[in-house]
Amino acid sequence: xxxxxxxxxxxxxxxxxxxxxxxxxxxxxxxxxxxxxxxxxxxxxxxxxxxxxxxxxxxxxxxxxxxxxxxxxxxxxxxxxxxxxxxxxxxxxxxxxxxxxxxxxxxxxxxxxxxxxxxxxxxxxxxxxxxxxxxxxxxxxxxxxxxxxxxxxxxxxxxxxxxxxxxxxxxxxxxxxxxxxxxxxxxxxxxxxxxxxxxxxxxxxxxxxxxxxxxxxxxxxxxxxxxxxxxxxxxxxxxxxxxxxxxxxxxxxxxxxxxxxxxxxxxxxxxxxxxxxxxxxxxxxxxxxxxxxxxxxxxxxxxxxx
Numbered sequence: 013x014x015x016x017x018x019x020x021x022x023x024x025x026x027x028x029x030x031x032x033x034x035x036x037x038x039x040x041x042x043x044x045x046x047x048x049x050x051x052x053x054x055x056x057x058x059x060x061x062x063x064x065x066x067x068x069x070x071x072x073x074x075x076x077x078x079x080x081x082x083x084x085x086x087x088x089x090x091x092x093x094x095x096x097x098x099x100x101x102x103x104x105x106x107x108x109x110x111x112x113x114x115x116x117x118x119x120x121x122x123x124x125x126x127x128x129x130x131x132x133x134x135x136x137x138x139x140x141x142x143x144x145x146x147x148x149x150x151x152x153x154x155x156x157x158x159x160x161x162x163x164x165x166x167x168x169x170x171x172x173x174x175x176x177x178x179x180x181x182x183x184x185x186x187x188x189x190x191x192x193x194x195x196x197x198x199x200x201x202x203x204x205x206x207x208x209x210x211x212x213x214x215x216x217x218x219x220x221x222x223x224x225x226x227x228x229x230x231x232x233x234x235x236x237x238x239x240x241x242x243x244x245x246x247x248x249x250x251x252x253x254x255x256x257x258x259x260x261x262x263x264x265x266x267x268x269x270x271x272x273x274x275x276x277x278x279x280x281x282x283x284x285x286x287x288x289x290x291x292x293x294x295x296x297x298x299x300x301x302x303x304x305x306x307x308x309x310x311x312x313x314x315x316x317x318x
Contacts, residue, residue: 013246013294013310014042017103020244020287020312023047027100030091030236031055032084032229035109037066043103044073052076054096058083058132058220062109083133085225088232100241102233106226107248107308108216120216122188122208128181130216140215141182149173159223159251160214164195168211187211213249223255230259234283237315243284245311253291253309260284260313287312 017039023029023046031040034055043053055070055077057063063081070077078094084104091097112118116126119140128141147155152169156162171194172181181187188208195207217223233243243260247253262268266282291309299306 013292013298013305013308014038016292016294016310017105017244017246018042018046020310021101021103021242023051023101025049025051027051028096028098029053030087030096030099030102030233031105032087032102032233033057033105034066034079035062035105037069039103039105040066040070040077041073043101044070044076047076050076052078052096054078054080054091054094054099056080056082056084056087056090059112060133060135061115062112081133083225084229084232085221087229088235091232091236096236098238099236100238102236102241102243104226104229104233104245106222106246106252107304110304119184120212122184122191122206122212124184126183128183128187130212130219132220137219137221140219141180143215143218144172144181144187145176155218156211156214158214159217160210160212161250162210162214164207168194170194184212217251223251226252226255227259230256234263234315239315239317241315242287243313243315247309247311248307253311256311257291260286260311263313281316283316284313285316287314 023043025047027047029043031043031053034040034057040053040055053076055066060081063079067079080090082090108120113121116124119127119129128139128144130140131137149169152172153166156165156168162168168191171190175181175190181190191208191211237243245256247256263284264282266280267276267278268280269276269278291311294305294308
């Protein structure tokens, strides 16, 4: 949805933008082209490999781009250090990149024979294999249900605990095999979705604290936006989209006082307005070209004057 993202951001020459999830640098390059000749971009990503790829791709833009290896949880501090205290747009593209999925050493895919890691930054935090090894059956079931919305969460958790007693579950393919044996086959006629999909999503979210850091990053983004600046978020599963939707609704409302109070005492004013009431979805043509895009949802809000 590159064109839809660019329309939502509405970049102009001389604008300042933040790409909080630089990935392979595709959105970043389009933003830099649209803000030529003197617009600037702060691009960050938690994945050092993604930053290395983006650095090569954005090299032609010289000092118009500032690139940082950082989780967007630290957006406020990184933006201040880089001189991006007031910007015209902030973009979050929350999906996994094709590079990450294809890298067998990262463990993001249930077809990956390599280590079951799933960390965006392999130098920080606890790998997915550690969670699978140490959490008890109840905790695993809760994780798969809460972060993966997995209907067979308890059954899968029980199967994992039983299987790991025989041998460690330390690769994507091994975990996928355990899950496949634990869940019933889908009814005929339903679109085939691998039975491990939701569990892998849940583990990735837990390992990287994705929903927790997203709320922090969204708040920091609104603080950075100038009046009229755009917050643009592209999400790929319902938990992310729900977090974004609720955040924007809170910022539109402003007041956070309990309903029982007769008058507002918090003094908070609305900071965002919706640009479009409903999220955009990819066109049928894009889904045909890239089936992974089918679940994408694009939400856009604009910063109001303080």
